[in-house]
Amino acid sequence: MTPPAARSRATGRVTLADVAQAAGVSPITVSRALRGERAVAPDLVARVQAAALKLGYVPDPAARALASRHSTHVAVLIPLLTNALFVDLLESVQLHLRRAGYQTLIGITHYDPSEEEQLLREQLVHRPAGLIVTGFDRHERTRALIEQSGVPCVHVMETSDTPGQYSVGLSQADAGAALTRHLLERGRRRVAFAAAQLDPRVMQRLDGWRRALQAAGLYDARLEWLNPAPSSLALGSRMFEQIMAQKPAVDAIFFCNDDLAQGALLAAARHRIAVPKRVAIAGFNDLTGSDLANPPLTTVRTPRSEIGTVATQMLLRLMRGETVSPTSVDLGFELVVRESS
Incomplete structure (x- = not known):
């Protein structure tokens, strides 16, 4: 031998x-x-x-999984690591997985359904014990892969009532509607919606904005300002300048993400446009620095870390073969009113 x-x-x-x-x-x-x-x-x-x-x-994790029929890895698919939103979520997931003896296989999809499908195929080769994926918008082939793999899966950042789907998140549409109603309650009547990236959660916020304005009889499709480019301070600055130049009657702008809104505040200061006296500005997600902006930014605080914690706890129970109820957990959101509105 x-x-x-x-x-x-x-x-x-x-x-x-x-x-x-x-x-x-x-x-x-x-x-x-x-x-x-x-x-x-x-x-x-x-x-x-x-x-x-x-x-x-x-x-060798693959050999260990094959020998023991028990993997110590969990695959986590998120759209970006350049967005603090997903960094907060991932840090929470990884913390709780490590405490339970698991490691994370991180995949960055860049909001591309085809890239997500390929990443999932690659990660399933490693026989993960569980999956955490972002949202529900994906190729039918990817949905079939998840279902046929038999690997427990939890969806994050959105919720679903579909039987057999496990999810932890919030209603993006309800949050968008709540922020829009706040602007209306402040006396604003020409509320624009400015968005970038245009991923499914952004479009759900758009639906909430539409719903609130339609209920008030103030919806105007011409005030939808949609740009598929990645969200950034620079883009927010440019979008603010374009809206103010082309739609001068606008008295409030709901930006789909805080980095866009922060860029808009910088542009307003540069052009000496008074916020909120001339135009109110609001964002979404309460990212780092929003409370320190000039003026401090009104926004929606989303529970990213809590979503990561609850989703991981749900997945750990599924991986242990336990019954999980409810299958969908809505952790809500918080309207954070500051001086920009």
Whole structure:
């Protein structure tokens, strides 16, 4: 029989058996020690960890999943990492997964359904224990992949009443309507909606804006200002200048994201346009810096970290085979009224 050291030299990979030999324990003890099982004595854990570090041993997650039929990875698909919205969500998810002994396989979809499908196919190769995906707008092929994989899945940032779908989020449309009603209550009558990226959640906010204005008899389709480009301060500044130049009667602008609204406030200051006296400005998501803007920005605070926490707890229960009820959790939102409106 070929000794462990010879096998590792032949393959170029340090094996679990190599670590066991170096530590003077059995391979099963190495496996349990590296998984952090409490049944292993602290002195053995220290000996195994020292041997693994000295040899440069890196566990093979795919082999471990195949051997144990239990993966320690959870695949998480989010649209962007350049948006603090998803950074807050991901940090919460990763924190709670690590505490439960799981690692995250992060996939960035860039709001592209085809890219999301490819990422999912790649991640399913690693036999993840669970999936967290953003929203519900995706290719039918991707939906079929999720369903046929048999892997527990939780959707975040939106909610659904569809049987068999698990979700944690908020009603983007209700939040959009609430912010629009606030502007109307402040006496605004020409409320524009300015949006970028145009992902499904942005369009749901647009629906909320429309609904509130239609109920007030003030809806005007010409006040929809939609740009598919990525959201940014610079774009918000340009959109503000365009709206004020082309729609001078506008007395309020609801920007679909805070970075656009922050850019608009900078442009208003540059052009000496009084906010909110001449035009009210509001954003969405309560991103970093909105409370420090000049004037401080009225916005909608979304519970990104809480969504990550509750979604992870829901997924952990699903992965344990437990019954989860309710299947959809709406964590709501908070209207944050500041001086810009």
